[in-house]
Amino acid sequence: MLKYIGSIFQCTSFQHKGKKNLVKSEDDFLQKIMTNNKKVIKTKTRNNPKFYKDLAKGQHPRVLFIGCSDSRVPVSITGLDAGEIFVHRNIANVISKNDLNSGSVIQYAVEHLKVEYIIVCGHTNCGGVAASLEHEDLGFMGGWINNIKNTYNQHKHELIKLPENEMKTALSELNTVQSVYNIVSNPAVTNAWSNGQKLTVVGWMYEIEHGKLRELDCTFSKLEDLKKINNGVSSHL
Ligand SMILES: [Zn+2]
DSSP, X not given: OHHHHHXXXXXXXXXXXTOSOOSOTTOHHHHHHXXXXXXXXXXXXXHOTTHHHHHHTOOOOSEEEEEEOOTTOOGGGGTOOTTSEEEEEEGGGOOOTTOHHHHHHHHIIIIISOOSEXXXXXXXXXXHHHHHTOOSOOTHHHHHHHHHHHHHHHHHHHHTTSOHHHHHHHHHHHHHHHHHHHHHTSHHHHHHHHTTOOOEEEEEEEETTXXXXXXXXXXXXXXXXXXXXXXXXXXXX
């Protein structure tokens, strides 16, 4: 065990002391990313030489953005910069009540960062949502995708009436709304509202084919709004 820890430490900057060119020069793609990074630094510091020094002092983002890991849905769609947006992404933007990962992110964002907004952003053409409609064995990933299958089963009688593409979009929307429901019942969120903290939770969709964000009818900004869940929030269906 001690030997293993020792070998890990050799990977740290404390041991290799800033040795240059650890990325092999023939690995063009990784070299390209390193070069891109230098260009980004130049651009960011051109008008504000203190940009990174200021960032290092701390973060005060006003929003937690929860999206899909899909490469076509980067947080740059929001136009917000480093330091302005706290982010959590996973396959198909699923927030389940027993997930330690997203639960910790939400708790930290609400209790410590005091974000004013939580945006759950689903998207069209979501591979995770499509996978939930297939019957093949998805292995490890299957446990995660089951969250979406459960949402599908709850609304199956309405979903099966729709053409395939519309059904997938509707299921993405329902999955997003379900994630919003699970967030607004999180104790970190309900406690914040009880204490008078300003916090709004919304569900949005990103249309990949148009590059456009649009709102779903599920906005929560106070404890009384939770009544909407029992009364039934209107969504795509
Ligand atoms: Zn997706």
